[in-house]
Amino acid sequence: MGLPGLEYALPIVTDPFVIGLIVAGTFAGVLVGALPGLSSSMAVALLLPFSLYLDPIPAIALLSALYCAGTFGGSITAILINAPGAPPAAATAFDGYPLAVKGEAGRALGIAAVSSACGGIFSVLVLLFAAPWLARIAYTFGPPEYFALAVFGLSMLSSISGAEPTKNLIGGCFGLLIATVGVDLTTGIERLTFGIPELYDGIHFIPVLIGLFAVTELLTQAQTLGLEKVAVTIKALKLPTLDDFKRVKGTILRSSGIGTFIGILPAEGSTMAAMIGYNEAKRWSDAPEEFGKGSIEGIAGPEAANNAATGGSMVPTLALGIPGSATAAVILGGLQVQGLRPGPYLFDEQPGLLYGIFFAMLLANALFLVFGLLGAKLFSRISLVPTTLLWPTVFALCFVGAYGLEQSLVDVWVMLVAGLIGFGLKRYGFSPAPIIMGLVLGGLVETSLAQSMIIFDQQWTGFLARPISLIFFALALVSMLNAPVRGFIRNRSQRSGGAA
């Protein structure tokens, strides 16, 4: 099967500027991932306004490298200080930290780095083949199919951080509502602008996402001041042995598949992939009793899965314009700001883009293996940087990022308000990721619905005559009913078990 745009790959892989950006993005990603509280989503959000000074391919390559490396970076602090640098690394701490406490921090980091790299590379290969294939299918999609697809993508929000499906759906809809602010493009009527001229073009998603990810986290850090971080010392970098790799190779392969599949599902991300990767590693292990006490399979499972989800999440993002994770939603926003329309036509308009992303992610996966193994001591020290000095610096970046886009103080206020609201929402069980998804998808959902209604002469029943739309609506229904039905069955079985 010929890959479109293969001839565009060479100029990208031989461009020293692009390679330099990928190396810098990978280093920054591992660094950011290693700092507790700073996630790859936040790092990509903070970097996004500055990437606009670059051409699209270097910009997206930089963000993609940051995404991959940031996902791995979280494992360093999970293993060394039992504080995951980012949510996807939470499962890594279950066994990584106990192994480090036993004096085998180097072995734990080595397993994490190799598993992450294997998972990441596997998913990038899937991305290279699956994205153009999926894009070819999407060529046949019209507005009704895109609307149904976006509804399916939003419905998947009900299963992220599974305990609060209703709140996730409300968050997604809230994002859609924010996206309606501004002048309606088809009629020219102002909507919810309150007479503020800066809102006529709508609320830009960049200040909102910086506020929701970074300012919210700043306030969360204020809530946890005084928690002491103690790093396990790395006396010598004792790398994993060949026997270790033989023991975990099945786990890595299985978790890579799981992570890639979960990443491809709209809205699902690395955190869920890591949790399932961990559970499956335990289920298939010959020594499940070792889990929680420093099992190397317990490190390999979540690490391979969470990094595999990065490549997987880019498949629907690039091919369909539906983000596969919160960070992919930010990258999708980056593509939109660069004037690119993610979807099947992207590969025709920007044939080199896929290879830019593919190459950036592949190189990032190879590089963080090197950085992770050789720089573990350095990153473990950096993770102990006092929060009292780190967070004012993050705030300065938040301000510059929000202001720099349009050079407007209104955007700074939007960011601050989004951060304050985000803290309140987080406290009451609302995650920021669904709001971002809704906000990024808002334009697509409204436009495709409006076009569909015109095609159907304002008759909703028109959707019934579109088989692909019906399939997506059915999938949306299944994904939304999945959690309540499973909860109902679980309650019933518990009740019947209790009665017996």
Next chain:
Amino acid sequence: MRHQDSLIGVCLVAFCGFVFWLTTGFDEVPPMLSQNVPPTFFPRLVLSIIALLSLALVVQGLKKEVDAKETIEPAVFVTAAIIAVAGLLLSFAGTLLTLSLVAIVLPIAWGERRAHLIGALAVCLPAGVYLIFSLALGIRFPAGRLFEGLL
């Protein structure tokens, strides 16, 4: 609070009602564009879905036992106040002075007492922002009304 989610759901329904009322104040669509979907259509559709989901949250909240939440630390309110004041101060004191003040006040509010570190941050942070973003990337930051006469 026992039925916390129910209360959140009720507040959300009220919010939806308020925004729905705001949509009634949208301008009339000119007759030549009236064949399009009206501008109120999508916001109202989304508001209806949020209201329905909020009602579901009310019902779920009645059955759910919520664990007691940890109280919000005073540092959170202080931090929120600092960033809000910083936002207000930007147009008056300008970017560099505001960032320098944040670099002094926020660490102190968070318990940092090493004066040399705070001093270094107060100088390096605005200097770094100026060098990288203003000089290198050409972003024009607000100078602030305080310095307008001086420039």
